[in-house]
Amino acid sequence: MTESVATAVDEAFRTEWGRVVATLIRVTGDWDLAEECAQEAFAKALATWPRDGVPRRPGAWLTTAARNRALDKLRRGTAEANRLRELAVTASVDDAPPEPDDVPDDRLRLMFTCCHPALPLEAQVALTLRTLAGLTTPEIARAFLVPEPAMAQRIVRAKRKIRNARIPYRVPPAELLPERTAGVLGVLYLLFNEGYSASAGADLVRQALTAEAIRLARVVLRLLPDAPEAGGLLALMLFHDARRATRTDDEGDLITLADQDRTRWDRALIDEGVAVLDGALALGRPGPYQLQASIAACHATASHAADTDWARIARLYELVAKLNPSPVVELNRAVAVAMADGPSAGLTLVDALADGGQLAGYHLLPATRADFLRRLGRAGEAAEAYRAALELAPTDAERRYLARRIGELQ
Structure with missing residues (x-):
């Protein structure tokens, strides 16, 4: 496979996964089948694009391939006859015009379905990140700072709840929008964060995810101007x-x-x-x-x-912590305090967080502590903390940065 084809498939996954899965969920009503057929469509792209070339509209090619695969699977199940008929009359994706950005599309319907109030808030966010953004279960588990098996079970239970409760696949009417707001905003927040500071891989930034989060956030603000x-x-x-x-x-x-x-x-x-x-x-x-x-x-x-204005930032983080307590917020507040009042004040807060154990395994905790120690002139302790952060850092860019810091101290 040529590098250009591999790059095209990778870019298509980042930009088109959510659209493909959302479309298949709408026309089949089966979440697991949608994800399975989307994965098979991308595998087919890896096998055929090197031979046939990258299609002019990769997203349409992938959606059509995934839909046809779903059609094949449904033909083998007589209990799915009604959904088969719905698939058969679905217009070809290749002939569909591009969707305007200001029209709530299948991805937005998917997001509001995932964020139904019948589901726990964390399950809403996790399920949407899995289906809409294509994040892996390990990536979502890292975002929530929970073990991977626990996150996998959370996603399975959420899908089962949607199926058993027959939660409709739609953007709800205006009077029901407010009760979904917290979940939808939580999804967009984590979607943007995963794009802005990737949880794994070679790249620090996954621009396709940040762009999608901003696009959907603009749509949501138009739906909820108040x-x-x-x-x-x-x-x-x-x-x-x-x-x-x-x-x-x-x-x-x-x-x-x-x-x-x-x-x-x-x-x-x-x-x-x-x-x-x-x-x-x-x-x-x-x-x-x-x-x-x-x-x-x-x-x-x-x-x-x-x-x-670091003093103002520290005060704002105090207010955030009161409304939404989080060890990550406290870590950010420690950075602001260190900038406003000196690294010694920040180190006191970071050591308290480390003692609490809630951020165990989070690379930015030892990295922040290392920075404070470096600024205090405690080079040996700083290098040790940087090495601890290096072992935990999820991206190549961060690992290179931490390695440089260790080299400077030595």
């Missing part, structure tokens, strides 16, 4: 995405926030984020996403790293 947290989440994504081009160098190595070239930040995205955040805050119902967006705004609007 939901301030929808605006807060979109603003948060925009502020972070504005820095995307400066987070790694030409070799893919990590560039820290303090060292990024702020003249290359996307000012249009920052201005849009400020406007969206102002609109959300004007509704007078602050929430965790709005507070996190306010933190991101402190970074995005500071002309130089030295101009960052």
Whole structure:
């Protein structure tokens, strides 16, 4: 297989998996069958594209291949006759015009179905990340900081609940949208995070996931214009995405926030984020996403790293922790405190988190502790902490960065 074909299949998976699975779920009603046939379509692409060439519309090719495979499987089951007839009259995907971005498509229907209030919130988010984004069970388990077997069971139970309760596959009517908001926003938040800072692999950023999360967040905000947290989440994504081009160098190595070239930040995205955040805050119902967006705004609007208002960021993290307690939030607050009051103050907070054990296995805990120790001149302890972080780091870019830090200390 040529490198160009492998790249095309990989890119198609990142951009088209959710569309393929969502379409198959709509026309078959079978979640497991949809995922199975989508996987087989990608396997078929790996086998045939090197011979026949990459199709002009890879997504349409994959959806048609997956649908035809589902048709073959359903033909062998007489109990599926009704769904077979539905498949038979489905228009060919190859002839379908591209969907406008402002029309809620099958992926949005899938997201709202997964986020039905009959499912526990964490199950809603996990199932959507699996079906919509194509994240593996280990990736989702890392995002939730839970063991992989527990996450696998959570996803299986969620699918079973949707099937047994006959939860409809649709965007609900307006009066039912608010009860799904928390789950939908949680999905988009983790989807963006997985794209912004990948949980595994060679690349730190998976741009297809961040772009999809932002696209869907814009749609959700149009559906829920009076939901301030929808605006807060979109603003948060925009502020972070504005820095995307400066987070790694030409070799893919990590560039820290303090060292990024702020003249290359996307000012249009920052201005849009400020406007969206102002609109959300004007509704007078602050929430965790709005507070996190306010933190991101402190970074995005500071002309130089030295101009960052770290004391305000530390206070905002305190408010986030009260509304949405999380050890990751506490770790971020420790970084802000260290920048505002000195590394010794931050180290005290990080050591308390380490003693609590909730972030065991999370590479940013020892990496943060190592940075504080380095700034305090405790080189030997810092190197030891960096080595601990290096063993846990999930991406090549982060591993190279941590290795460089160890080399500098030595």
